[in-house]
Amino acid sequence: MCGDVLLYVAQTRPLIDAVRAKKDRFRMETNYFADLRDGVTGKRHIMYQQDIKNEIRDLLKKRNAVLLAHNYMRDEVQEIADITGDSLALSIEAAKTKADVIVFCGVHFMAESASILSPDKTVLLPRLDAGCPMADMVTAEGLLEMKARFPGVPVVTYVNSTAAVKALSDICCTSANAGRVVESLPEKEILFVPDRNLGRFIAKTSSKTFHYWDGFCPTHERLRPEEVIRLKEEYPDALFICHPECNPAISALADHACSTSGMYDYCRTSPAKRFIIGTEAGILYRLKKENPDKEFILASPALICPNMKLISLEDILASLQTMTPEVRVVEDIRIPAKHALDRMLAVPRD
Numbered sequence: 567m568c569g570d571v572l573l574y575v576a577q578t579r580p581l582i583d584a585v586r587a588k589k590d591r592f593r594m595e596t597n598y599f600a601d602l603r604d605g606v607t608g609k610r611h612i613m614y615q616q617d618i619k620n621e622i623r624d625l626l627k628k629r630n631a632v633l634l635a636h637n638y639m640r641d642e643v644q645e646i647a648d649i650t651g652d653s654l655a656l657s658i659e660a661a662k663t664k665a666d667v668i669v670f671c672g673v674h675f676m677a678e679s680a681s682i683l684s685p686d687k688t689v690l691l692p693r694l695d696a697g698c699p700m701a702d703m704v705t706a707e708g709l710l711e712m713k714a715r716f717p718g719v720p721v722v723t724y725v726n727s728t729a730a731v732k733a734l735s736d737i738c739c740t741s742a743n744a745g746r747v748v749e750s751l752p753e754k755e756i757l758f759v760p761d762r763n764l765g766r767f768i769a770k771t772s773s774k775t776f777h778y779w780d781g782f783c784p785t786h787e788r789l790r791p792e793e794v795i796r797l798k799e800e801y802p803d804a805l806f807i808c809h810p811e812c813n814p815a816i817s818a819l820a821d822h823a824c825s826t827s828g829m830y831d832y833c834r835t836s837p838a839k840r841f842i843i844g845t846e847a848g849i850l851y852r853l854k855k856e857n858p859d860k861e862f863i864l865a866s867p868a869l870i871c872p873n874m875k876l877i878s879l880e881d882i883l884a885s886l887q888t889m890t891p892e893v894r895v896v897e898d899i900r901i902p903a904k905h906a907l908d909r910m911l912a913v914p915r916d
C-alpha cells in the first residue's frame with residue numbers, strides 16, 4: 567500500500583509542479599490580483615492590480631515620494647514608476663527632486679547609491695533580499711588584499727558594487743562611461759572591479775594594463791554563443807546588440823555592444839526593423855513601447871535576473887504603508903564612496 571502511494575506521488579508530482587508553475591507564470595505575467603496582507607493592520611484582502619496602482623500613487627503623493635524603476639524591473643513596475651533608467655541615472659535624477667522619500671525598485675547596491683547621493687532623503691528598497699550576485703562577488707576585505715598586491719595602482723569600480731567597495735575605490739564607472747573613465751586616469755595600470763567582462767570589453771580599445779577582479783553577472787554570463795548564432799541564422803536581417811556584461815565570446819558576435827541607455831538610443835535611431843537583444847529581459851518593455859514598428863527578440867530565455875524580478879506592486883504598496891525596509895549608508899562609508907562617484911561624474915562626456 568505504502569509503495570502504491572509513493573508511486574502515485576512520484577507520478578503525479580510533475581503534473582502538480584507543472585500546474586503550479588503555470589499558475590505562478592500567469593500571476594507573474596498578468597499580476598491580475600493579489601491576496602494582500604495590509605502592512606499596517608495585518609488584515610488580508612484581495613486587491614485588483616489597478617487598485618494597487620491607484621493606492622501606490624496616492625501614498626506616493628502623501629509621503630512626498632518618488633518611485634524609481636530600473637530598466638530590468640517587471641513591466642507593471644516600470645509602468646507605474648515616475649522615473650525609469652539605469653542605476654546611476656536613477657539616483658542622480660532622484661537627488662535632483664524635492665521628494666523626501668525615494669522608493670527604489672532595483673537591487674540593494676542601487677538603493678545604496680541613492681542613499682549616497684541623497685543622504686537627507688529616506689531610501690526604501692521594497693525587498694531587502696533583492697541583491698546582486700555580481701556586487702557580492704567582491705568584498706571590502708578582498709579588495710584591500712588586491713590593493714596590497716598592486717600598491718599605487720588606481721581602482722576603477724563599476725557602479726554595480728556595494729557602497730563599502732566604492733568607498734575603497736579611486737573612481738567609479740558605469741557601462742556607458744567606463745572607457746572614458748579609464749582613459750581619464752594618468753596611470754598606465756588599473757585594477758578593474760568587479761566585472762571582468764566589462765573590464766575586458768574596455769581593455770580592447772585601451773593601451774592600459776588591466777588587472778581584473780574575477781566577478782561577473784550570472785544572468786548575462788548564461789547567454790551562450792550558440793544561441794546567438796542560431797538566432798542570427800534564423801533572422802539574418804536582425805542586428806544583435808548586447809550589454810558588455812556579457813562574456814567576450816558574446817560581445818564578439820555583436821553588431822553593437824553598449825549600456826542599456828545606449829540600447830534605447832541605438833534601437834530608436836537605427837533604420838533596422840529587427841533586433842536580437844543580449845541583456846536582461848526587462849529592457850524589452852521600454853524598447854517595444856518606444857518602437858512599436860520594430861521587433862525585439864530576446865537572445866535567450868535565460869536572460870532573466872531573479873533578483874530584478876523580486877519587487878512586485880504588492881511589495882511597493884507594503885513598503886509605502888510601513889515606510890520600510892530603509893537602506894541608509896553610514897557616513898564613514900558614504901563620504902569616500904561619494905568621492906569615487908563624484909570623481910566619475912567630473913569626467914567629461916563626449
Ligand code: SF4
Nearest residue numbers: 698699700783785871
Ligand atoms: S542583472 Fe546581473 S548585474 Fe544586474 S542585478 Fe542581476 S545579477 Fe546583478
